[in-house]
Amino acid sequence: MQWMGLGNLWFALIIPAIIVLYLLKRKVEDRVIPSTLLWQRTMQNWEAVKPWERLRRNLLLLLQLLAACLLVLALIRPAVPTEGITSDHTILVVDTSGSMMAKEGNETRLQRAVSQAKALVEKLGSSQTMTLIEAGREPNVLVSKSADKEPLLQAIEKLAPFSGTSDQIAALSLAGAIAENEPGSGVVWMGDGSGERKLDGGSVPAFSGSFQFIQMGSTRENTAIGVFVTQPTEKGVEGLLRVDNHGSMPAKGKVTVFDEQDKLLDTDSFAIGAGSSQTFSFQKLAVSSVYRAVIEPEQDGLSQDNVMWSVPFATGKGKAALYSPEGNRFLHQVLQTVGSLEVETIQQAPDAAEAARDLWVFDGVVPDQLPKGNILLIAPNKKTGWLPLAGEKELDQQPRPVSLDDPLLKHVDWRDVHVAKGYVLDEMPGMKPLVRAGDVDLVRAGIIDGRRMVIIGFDLHASDFPLRPAFPIFMQNVVNWLSPGQTAPIPTAHPGEVLTIPLSPGATTRTLTYPNGHQQSLTENATSKTMQLPELTGLYRLDEGVDTGTKSTYFTVQMNEEESNITPKSVSVARKNTEEQKESEEATATDTTGALGTKELTYWLAAFALLVLLVEWRVYQRGY
Amino acid sequence: MNQHLLDPSWLARLERMQMASRKAVSGSQAGKRRARQLGSSMEFADYRAYVPGDDLRQLDWNAYARSGKLFLKKYLDETELHVNLYIDCSRSMSYGQPNKMARAVEIAAALGYLSLCHLDHVSVYAFDSRITAALTGLQGKNQAHRLLSFLSSLQEGGTGDIQTAMRQPGAVSGKASTSIVLSDFLFESGYTEGIAYLQAARQEVTLVQVLSKEELAPTYAGELRLIDSETGQAKEVSLTSLLMEEYHKSLRDYQQELSAFAYGRGIAFVSVEAEQSLESIVFHVFRQAGLIR
Numbered sequence: 001m002q003w004m005g006l007g008n009l010w011f012a013l014i015i016p017a018i019i020v021l022y023l024l025k026r027k028v029e030d031r032v033i034p035s036t037l038l039w040q041r042t043m044q045n046w047e048a049v050k051p052w053e054r055l056r057r058n059l060l061l062l063l064q065l066l067a068a069c070l071l072v073l074a075l076i077r078p079a080v081p082t083e084g085i086t087s088d089h090t091i092l093v094v095d096t097s098g099s100m101m102a103k104e105g106n107e108t109r110l111q112r113a114v115s116q117a118k119a120l121v122e123k124l125g126s127s128q129t130m131t132l133i134e135a136g137r138e139p140n141v142l143v144s145k146s147a148d149k150e151p152l153l154q155a156i157e158k159l160a161p162f163s164g165t166s167d168q169i170a171a172l173s174l175a176g177a178i179a180e181n182e183p184g185s186g187v188v189w190m191g192d193g194s195g196e197r198k199l200d201g202g203s204v205p206a207f208s209g210s211f212q213f214i215q216m217g218s219t220r221e222n223t224a225i226g227v228f229v230t231q232p233t234e235k236g237v238e239g240l241l242r243v244d245n246h247g248s249m250p251a252k253g254k255v256t257v258f259d260e261q262d263k264l265l266d267t268d269s270f271a272i273g274a275g276s277s278q279t280f281s282f283q284k285l286a287v288s289s290v291y292r293a294v295i296e297p298e299q300d301g302l303s304q305d306n307v308m309w310s311v312p313f314a315t316g317k318g319k320a321a322l323y324s325p326e327g328n329r330f331l332h333q334v335l336q337t338v339g340s341l342e343v344e345t346i347q348q349a350p351d352a353a354e355a356a357r358d359l360w361v362f363d364g365v366v367p368d369q370l371p372k373g374n375i376l377l378i379a380p381n382k383k384t385g386w387l388p389l390a391g392e393k394e395l396d397q398q399p400r401p402v403s404l405d406d407p408l409l410k411h412v413d414w415r416d417v418h419v420a421k422g423y424v425l426d427e428m429p430g431m432k433p434l435v436r437a438g439d440v441d442l443v444r445a446g447i448i449d450g451r452r453m454v455i456i457g458f459d460l461h462a463s464d465f466p467l468r469p470a471f472p473i474f475m476q477n478v479v480n481w482l483s484p485g486q487t488a489p490i491p492t493a494h495p496g497e498v499l500t501i502p503l504s505p506g507a508t509t510r511t512l513t514y515p516n517g518h519q520q521s522l523t524e525n526a527t528s529k530t531m532q533l534p535e536l537t538g539l540y541r542l543d544e545g546v547d548t549g550t551k552s553t554y555f556t557v558q559m560n561e562e563e564s565n566i567t568p569k570s571v572s573v574a575r576k577n578t579e580e581q582k583e584s585e586e587a588t589a590t591d592t593t594g595a596l597g598t599k600e601l602t603y604w605l606a607a608f609a610l611l612v613l614l615v616e617w618r619v620y621q622r623g624y
Numbered sequence: 625m626n627q628h629l630l631d632p633s634w635l636a637r638l639e640r641m642q643m644a645s646r647k648a649v650s651g652s653q654a655g656k657r658r659a660r661q662l663g664s665s666m667e668f669a670d671y672r673a674y675v676p677g678d679d680l681r682q683l684d685w686n687a688y689a690r691s692g693k694l695f696l697k698k699y700l701d702e703t704e705l706h707v708n709l710y711i712d713c714s715r716s717m718s719y720g721q722p723n724k725m726a727r728a729v730e731i732a733a734a735l736g737y738l739s740l741c742h743l744d745h746v747s748v749y750a751f752d753s754r755i756t757a758a759l760t761g762l763q764g765k766n767q768a769h770r771l772l773s774f775l776s777s778l779q780e781g782g783t784g785d786i787q788t789a790m791r792q793p794g795a796v797s798g799k800a801s802t803s804i805v806l807s808d809f810l811f812e813s814g815y816t817e818g819i820a821y822l823q824a825a826r827q828e829v830t831l832v833q834v835l836s837k838e839e840l841a842p843t844y845a846g847e848l849r850l851i852d853s854e855t856g857q858a859k860e861v862s863l864t865s866l867l868m869e870e871y872h873k874s875l876r877d878y879q880q881e882l883s884a885f886a887y888g889r890g891i892a893f894v895s896v897e898a899e900q901s902l903e904s905i906v907f908h909v910f911r912q913a914g915l916i917r
Binding site: 027028029030031032033034035036037038039040041042043045046 | 715716717719808810811812836838839846849852853854857858859871873877
């Protein structure tokens with residue numbers, strides 16, 4: 001039962017008013033009796049015990065009070081939950097986030113939501129319309145204000161969960177905006193409220209119309225792998241695994257680690273208390289390019305988070321080639337120190353057929369053709385087709401970083417650095433200046449022809465830069481940026497995210513294999529590829545055909561850890577009342593029965609009050 | 625008028641009755657009442673030997689003639705009784721059918737006539753908050769018409785207050801006597817002290833409560849403002865059967881209080897209904913209560 005107009009409760013004051021008026025307006029007949037002595041004694045006893053007795057057995061008064069009560073009830077607008085939808089236009093938002101894959105009985109939460117949503121559509125009246133929104137990573141309007149049930153049912157049928165987290169605030173804002181534009185709209189939210197970002201009243205603009213939250217799911221029992229990392233050591237590969245129990249009961253089960261060929265490497269059992277975690281460490285795992293951990297809990301709500309892949313940190317070193325005809329001791333030294341690079345000094349400029357390197361370093365020379373791989377160019381003194389050199393310039397100003405937040409300039413202090421002479425470069429599309437002295441760009445970085453490139457626009461010998469602490473730090477940053485794929489594995493990503501995949505320079509073929517076996521060939525002739533991941537968790541494999549054969553790189557896409565916590569929560573929204581009340585009131589409804597909408601009893605109550613008044617009039621006439 | 629007060633047909637019957645009292649006195653005028661102590665009546669009691677100093681008039685000369693010894697002949701003394709009749713003349717007595725006052729006057733007439741027939745002294749006092757009228761010192765049957773005409777002349781009047789009325793000078797005779805108070809005993813200020821005062825003046829008190837049917841079983845209903853006939857005080861009541869039950873309870877309690885008070889002080893208490901016939905009151909209720917025999 002809800003009260004739609006509780007503010008009218010003050011009308012209830014009419015009830016004491018009637019009683020007072022009744023007491024005041026009683027028709028009293030005077031009667032002289034011998035003595036009131038006995039009556040005084042009687043009333044003393046009586047009034048002390050039952051002050052309300054005088055109101056008893058008074059039909060008119062009782063009828064008046066009944067009528068007043070009914071009118072007050074009608075004014076505070078009681079409403080009972082009804083099966084169907086009452087608003088003219090219903091905006092149905094279905095949460096399809098990862099936690100909706102949790103199993104409740106024989107069906108998942110989303111399956112339940114789908115069947116309830118279908119039931120809602122079936123109950124739509126002839127004049128009622130519905131808008132269907134999928135609260136995915138981005139809210140998606142599937143059907144807009146349709147009175148036709150068929151497309152709605154089809155759209156609902158097609159709803160599929162995705163492993164990511166839905167943007168509740170965006171979905172709610174969208175629904176609210178639609179409700180604001182369409183008078184008589186109501187929002188129905190189907191979801192479990194769990195795992196998502198917590199909604200508070202302030203983050204979502206209040207909207208008019210009703211809001212109904214239909215809770216999907218009731219269980220919170222779920223055990224998930226929180227973390228699985230592997231790292232090669234001298235004694236073999238070590239693995240670290242954390243199992244989280246998000247539920248309210250202790251969880252028991254088995255944990256197993258497999259290698260790339262699904263060969264069982266290690267196994268253990270776990271017993272974790274409610275709401276806590278247990279960490280396992282696996283020693284001396286057989287060498288494999290990828291590991292898979294699987295837990296088999298006895299009771300589990302969500303099975304998608306029971307598998308996790310781990311790619312060990314790369315052991316190999318990247319290949320770098322240093323071409324410095326003049327010789328540069330500083331540069332040679334620093335390349336040995338920073339990064340995990342195998343530095344090869346070459347004596348002549350590479351030609352087009354030269355094998356690919358992860359990093360090319362040119363000091364004082366400019367190759368006519370860009371080799372395959374990322375490039376660090378120092379003191380470019382020659383103008384080529386891709387390098388617009390304008391000349392040399394004496395510098396009398398201090399170097400000054402331009403973009404402070406660039407990762408290449410992290411922790412690099414340019415204040416004590418002095419540069420005598422710099423090379424002036426014209427505009428290069430794709431390259432942005434990082435450090436300038438006056439109007440000369442000292443450092444530029446960017447992507448040219450699919451390659452990452454850093455240009456240091458002065459001779460290191462014409463500067464005290466190599467003598468400053470800034471130099472190794474800067475070089476570390478540069479090498480890391482120019483060879484990211486070789487020093488660390490591709491980080492674990494969440495479904496739907498935008499991920500930058502580093503590509504091996506010089507690879508002839510590149511094929512990306514999805515967890516479901518789907519293969520995609522990448523044609524980019526570049527050192528990295530930025531792509532939006534599909535809503536698919538699991539192990540992705542990038543096969544690259546390089547001169548030494550096929551090189552496989554793995555990365556994993558995991559469900560968001562928040563989604564593993566499937567505890568149902570309610571969603572509440574600040575609601576703007578369009579009518580008499582201006583203040584927004586908190587309207588929360590957590591109903592799992594599928595009851596939707598409300599039916600106001602106002603008119604029934606008012607009619608009944610009228611009937612009582614008629615009876616009262618009749619009673620008055622008859623003079624009871 | 626006198627005939628109206630008492631039905632002549634049962635006057636004779638009344639004459640045969642007499643007041644039962646312990647407070648008879650031996651006075652100068654012999655009453656018709658046989659006394660317990662020896663006295664000078666015609667009723668023979670005993671003989672005893674003469675001792676010097678005895679009243680020679682009481683010597684039995686016949687016995688002396690027969691035996692030559694002097695004997696005194698003893699007779700029972702004949703005593704007289706003072707009967708005081710107090711009639712409540714407050715306005716509340718004017719209710720009932722016949723009204724309580726009329727019934728009280730009739731009872732007083734019957735008792736007074738009965739006493740006069742036995743040569744008792746009869747005094748009648750009418751009171752409300754004071755003694756409004758009094759007729760004292762009646763004796764002998766020939767005074768009956770005075771009694772009756774006095775009683776017929778009584779009018780109900782003001783506010784009843786037995787407490788102050790009994791303290792009025794002349795309200796109580798100094799002689800030990802029997803006092804019968806005829807009233808409804810519905811006094812705002814109570815009755816205990818007034819009665820106790822009466823009793824303290826060597827009166828053998830009898831309380832006769834006369835209540836009308838209207839008081840014993842009220843028939844009114846609805847929303848009423850009940851106005852006291854004497855004080856004018858108003859009391860608003862909404863009469864329901866439950867309240868009526870409560871009233872009956874109060875009435876019972878009140879009568880019980882009165883009777884408990886009377887019993888505690890050795891006072892005879894009789895409650896009569898104004899609507900009852902005089903005959904049944906006198907010959908049944910009073911005889912049953914031992915007031916008359």
